[in-house]
Amino acid sequence: MSVKGTMRLKKGIVICLIALLFVMSLMAQYKVAEAASLGQRLLYAGIAVTFVNTYFNHLNDRGQKDILANTKKQTGVYNDEQANTRIYTITKRLKSSGLIKENYAIYANPKKEFNAFCTLGHVISVNKGALDSLDDDELAVVIAHEMRHGEAKHPVQGVTKAVGIGLAVDIYLSSNKNNASYILSGIAGNYINNEMFTMDQEWEADNYGFEYVTAAGYNPGGPAASMVKMRFLLGDLWREGLARTVNPNNHPKTTARINNFAKKMTNYSEGHITVKNDKTVQIDGQEIMTPVKTDNYFGEERAYLMAGCLAQVYHNHELAAAYIGDNGAVYIGERQIITTADNDISAAEIVNKINSIIKLN
Structure with missing residues (x-):
């Protein structure tokens, strides 16, 4: 040779x-x-x-420009000024923390299902169904989750x-x-119909998503609240037995995602705030209230949003006496904690419970 x-x-x-x-x-x-x-x-x-x-x-x-055009062609575009403003405002706020490095093209599509996705080119699309179902604190983590996919080049x-x-x-x-x-x-153009994310990548997107939203000042209870809403609308999104073999799960069980976000919220509060059984807001293990369902929110959803506001108080060391504001809502300092609804306990009772616990600290 x-x-x-x-x-x-x-x-x-x-x-x-x-x-x-x-x-x-x-x-x-x-x-x-x-x-x-x-x-x-x-x-x-x-x-x-x-x-x-x-x-x-x-x-x-x-290739963002071409990918965006192709993706819009496949999904359609939901041309709604309010939806576009919400997406723009949330995106700008998330970027303001400095944790997100890439530039994203984000738009709304008209699909009614609760969903969003990130594809190549740092293109993100949010379904009308998600926009209609979530408030901004909840929607922020959905967008932040997809941004993490983009940051880590998961697509x-x-x-x-x-x-x-x-x-x-x-x-x-x-x-x-x-x-x-x-x-x-x-293949790239058709990828939005055949996304391949691993379970580990989905957990990564959740965990970083929480960091992104809290760094931007969003409610740390919003992530758990968004998953509560999704579970009510879609179930646990988990297949067992033969169904799991034929079509393997590529997203964590929704309940597991709620529990993960709830734990992160508690850690964010330095261990003071918890939500018992997804229903009852607690400070240092003592019950404050169990919010009821309203026209726009499930009771469990309101519980996590209220808990998130309390978590911010402890995280930012803003602890002070609770009081009822001019609008009837419960406040601690300048932070609104909750606006009571019909069949909730009264704002006065909430204030008394919070203040009695604070005195024990």
């Missing part, structure tokens, strides 16, 4: 080993095409996946994974690079 041939062989072995390490975790999920030997596929797999990933990263970083990872090793190799070895670009752009 010539020196040149030996060098080529050594290079091939190195590439093969690198590729093998790179794709071992993915091999269990994708059957390698039988058109070529396993050795040949492994030889090119690492390079091919890197090629595909590089293409999608480039599209993610520079790039997902669409690369969707291509699969076999197709990635075929695309890379194609003699027609225009055809390769056509295939990859088509």
Whole structure:
């Protein structure tokens, strides 16, 4: 064998080993095409996946305008001034903390389901159903959750994974690079219908979403409240048994998400504020009230929003005597804690309970 041939062989072995390490975790999920030997596929797999990933990263970083237009074409656009203003205001406020680095194109679509998504190009779309169901403290975490997907490039990872090793190799070895670009752009364009986020990525988006909203000054009870609303509307979104095997869960159980956000809210309050059984607001383990359902809010939702306001008081060290404001709402300092509804306990009773507990601290 010539020196040149030996060098080529050594290079091939190195590439093969690198590729093998790179794709071992993915091999269990994708059957390698039988058109070529396993050795040949492994030889090119690492390079091919890197090629595909590089293409999608480039599209993610520079293709926002085209991706936005394509996504709007697929979902439709909900042209409502109030909805657009809400999205713009929340986005600007979330960005103001400095934690979010990318620039997002966010728009409302007319779908009535409770949902939102982030796709390539840092494009986020919020369903009309979510806008109609949530107040701004709740909607903020939905948008922040999707922003985390964008910050961590989860769509790039997902669409690369969707291509699969076999197709990635075929695309890379194609003699027609225009055809390769056509295939990859088509996959990217259809990604919103076939999102591939992992359970770990969803937990990451929740956890960072909480940090984003609290850093921007939103109610720390809003995240749990938003999930309470979603659970009432959609259930726990969790499949068991055969259904789970056929269609695996890719989002955490909604109740688990509520519990996670509730724990974060309690930690934010330095351990003082809890919501017992998703219903009863407590300060240092002592019950304040169990809010009732109103026209726009479920009782559990109101409980987390009230608890979040109290959590902000403790987090910001604003503890003072509670009182009833001119508008009839309960306040601590300048922070409104809750506006009572019919069938709630009275504002005066809430004030007395809060102040009696504060005296014990």
